[in-house]
Amino acid sequence: xxxxxxxxxxxDADVKVNGHAFTNNSDDSNGSILHGSSTNIVWHKSSVEKIxxxxxxxxxxxxxxxxxxxxxxxSTVACALTRALHARGKMTYILDGxxxxxxxxxxxxxxxxxxxxxxxxxxxIAKLFADAGVICIASVISPYRKDRDTCRSIxxxxxxxEVFMDIPLCTCEARDxxxxxxxxxxxxxxxxxxxxxxxxxxxxPEIVLQQGEVCPPPEAMAEKVISYLEAKGxxxx
Amino acid sequence: MFSLKTSGEVNSNGxxxxxxxxxxxxxxxxxxxKGRRSMNIVWHKCSVEKIxxxxxxxxxxxxxxxxxxxxxxxSTLACSLTRALHSRGKLTxVLDGDNLxxxxxxxxxxxxxxxxxxxxxxxxVAKLFSDSGVICIASVISPYRKDRDACRSIxxxxxxxEVFMDMPLHVCEARDxxxxxxxxxxxxxxxxxxxxxxxxxxxNSEIIIQMEGEVCSSPEVMAEKVISYLDAKGxxQA
Numbered sequence: 001x002x003x004x005x006x007x008x009x010x011x012d013a014d015v016k017v018n019g020h021a022f023t024n025n026s027d028d029s030n031g032s033i034l035h036g037s038s039t040n041i042v043w044h045k046s047s048v049e050k051i052x053x054x055x056x057x058x059x060x061x062x063x064x065x066x067x068x069x070x071x072x073x074x075s076t077v078a079c080a081l082t083r084a085l086h087a088r089g090k091m092t093y094i095l096d097g098x099x100x101x102x103x104x105x106x107x108x109x110x111x112x113x114x115x116x117x118x119x120x121x122x123x124x125i126a127k128l129f130a131d132a133g134v135i136c137i138a139s140v141i142s143p144y145r146k147d148r149d150t151c152r153s154i155x156x157x158x159x160x161x162e163v164f165m166d167i168p169l170c171t172c173e174a175r176d177x178x179x180x181x182x183x184x185x186x187x188x189x190x191x192x193x194x195x196x197x198x199x200x201x202x203x204x205p206e207i208v209l210q211q212g213e214v215c216p217p218p219e220a221m222a223e224k225v226i227s228y229l230e231a232k233g234x235x236x237x
Numbered sequence: 238m239f240s241l242k243t244s245g246e247v248n249s250n251g252x253x254x255x256x257x258x259x260x261x262x263x264x265x266x267x268x269x270x271k272g273r274r275s276m277n278i279v280w281h282k283c284s285v286e287k288i289x290x291x292x293x294x295x296x297x298x299x300x301x302x303x304x305x306x307x308x309x310x311x312s313t314l315a316c317s318l319t320r321a322l323h324s325r326g327k328l329t330x331v332l333d334g335d336n337l338x339x340x341x342x343x344x345x346x347x348x349x350x351x352x353x354x355x356x357x358x359x360x361x362v363a364k365l366f367s368d369s370g371v372i373c374i375a376s377v378i379s380p381y382r383k384d385r386d387a388c389r390s391i392x393x394x395x396x397x398x399e400v401f402m403d404m405p406l407h408v409c410e411a412r413d414x415x416x417x418x419x420x421x422x423x424x425x426x427x428x429x430x431x432x433x434x435x436x437x438x439x440x441n442s443e444i445i446i447q448m449e450g451e452v453c454s455s456p457e458v459m460a461e462k463v464i465s466y467l468d469a470k471g472x473x474q475a
């Protein structure tokens with residue numbers, strides 16, 4: 001009979017989770033400790049890795065970061081993109097600023113530091129989804145370049161696909177889908193992006209979606225993104 | 238002039254959105270466009286919903302919340318569960334406390350309020366994964382009942398599956414896979430769960446993993462217990 005006081009197996013601090021080695025610092029390192037290392041032996045093979053999930057899904061995980069003014073069409077393009085990718089059998093998930101501000105980020109206000117934290121957390125979650133093999137679409141104004149670039153920096157090269165909804169303020173304001181520009185102009189909202197808070201356009205987005213004389217339909221905009229993903233190999237394992 | 242208009246009711250992931258994402262600045266969250274619905278026309282169909290993703294993946298999203306003392310085997314079970322589910326063609330993702338504390342939760346300390354926040358955030362992220370159709374495995378000590386129950390409460394009934402690694406402290410301490418019990422006993426760690434901070438076991442977990450007498454089951458056997466539960470509850474099919 002086995003004596004569990006001397007365990008029948010040992011677990012090394014290098015047990016891999018999702019394909020990543022985890023350190024012995026924090027989850028179980030509750031309290032204030034030194035970051036030491038273990039001398040235990042890995043006895044079992046590593047877990048399922050990102051490449052295995054990608055093989056299962058027949059796609060590569062990435063983050064499509066749709067940025068732009070309120071009313072520029074971010075959510076609309078996100079939805080069209082999701083539909084088109086789903087029709088191709090691809091697994092996607094949208095991180096919409098609203099969803100996240102009602103759940104994970106419900107503790108955050110609209111003060112400047114909380115806005116940065118909002119974006120930081122969305123970036124970190126998007127990274128997890130991409131690691132899971134999902135094509136994660138973040139749809140959030142994210143007006144400050146620094147915050148978007150920080151999100152880019154935490155992802156592997158190429159996996160952060162910035163899509164700039166380059167639609168003029170006058171067009172967005174004329175749409176005003178949620179009546180917010182009107183409130184902002186009336187002074188009932190302070191610090192509203194585009195009115196009395198800046199929007200810093202991306203300098204090097206992977207994709208720019210613009211209108212000409214006529215605004216293209218969302219499906220056409222989605223196809224532009226899909227062509228990019230296809231060309232870069234994200235639509236197969 | 239415009240070839241499209243969007244309503245404030247455009248749904249992402251099948252859920253309704255309210256006006257707060259783009260409601261930047263200091264405003265009332267109660268402001269919605271519902272009263273303005275008649276002014277905008279939704280011209281396109283709702284986007285892909287959870288049920289569509291589940292059809293694509295041939296599974297139902299849920300959260301498997303593995304809780305227990307340090308060294309009780311949570312990560313080991315999470316890994317073997319992932320392997321077994323992957324071999325059945327199911328998509329899973331493990332939210333390990335470590336991964337999260339190096340990324341999303343890198344701003345949190347080990348003070349009591351931050352520990353609660355750590356668990357809250359992990360719960361919220363797990364909820365997103367579950368909504369996406371993924372079988373999300375959270376592997377985190379989560380010693381306080383209140384915090385675990387708060388995570389349960391944000392998920393649809395049945396989708397939070399609590400797995401209690403019911404291993405005696407002396408077994409966990411004998412394993413001491415990261416040398417932390419030794420440090421805690423030497424007083425070099427304060428507030429270490431099981432030594433000088435409480436672990437509140439679940440009262441009604443869906444699954445309990447225990448030793449059988451003196452013997453620990455292998456991780457594969459433990460994983461199969463969880464998989465049988467998932468199968469019986471219909472999570473392994475659309």
